[in-house]
Amino acid sequence: MDYFSGHISTLIEQLSSLPGIGTKTAQRLAFHIISMPEDRVKKIADSMMTARSQVRYCRECCTLTDAELCPICGNRKRDHGTIMVVETPRDLSAYEKTGKYDGVYHVLHGAISPMLGIGPDDIRLKELMRRLSNEEIKEVIIATNSSLEGETTAMYISRLIKPTGIPVTRIASGVPVGGDLENIDEVTLLRALEGRTEL
DSSP states (O other): OOSSOHHHHHHHHHHHTSTTOOHHHHHHHHHHHHHSOHHHHHHHHHHHHHHHHHOEEOTTTOOEESSSSOTTTTOTTSEEEEEEEESSHHHHHHHHHHTOOOEEEEEOSSOOBGGGTBOGGGTTHHHHHHHHHHSOOSEEEEOOOSSHHHHHHHHHHHHHHGGGTOOEEEOOOOOOTTOOGGGSOHHHHHHHHHTOOOO
16 A cells, blocks of 8 residues: 555655665655755756766776766876776775775676676676787786675686786785674685785
């Protein structure tokens, strides 16, 4: 049984279809949107439509941008000889927030997952290999997640790139800051041990 009118129910239903938005959050957002001034609601709706129609993939790294090249690929001060391969634009954003990486990226938009029917042709590997043949690349850093899919993807990419002679590295993964060793799984602990550095 619907508690609200058709328009409100439809808005709640549409909002709750977004990832990470449950029914309660969708209701809260819907009531907030309804109480907002109409011009602000229009700005939000217009910005969503504009982003949907104007945003595309960067010609080089395949991240999302509204220009032919994203700001990182278009920046000549970046080290274009080092490419960090990440799964999503969110991962790219996370590394950029550190302020410590000055190379460029390649965004796969997914990871290989035979269980989900996602193969190498379903992610942006062809574009990566094209970049490696066209540019002077000194290193490829694989920064996929530490999940089974991320590890599978990392191994696959490594096997693809090795014959080219370009050095391939994998980010270290291990104990998170503030994490208790007793609560961390064995694979993570092993990675932390193997990725140790001299103090």
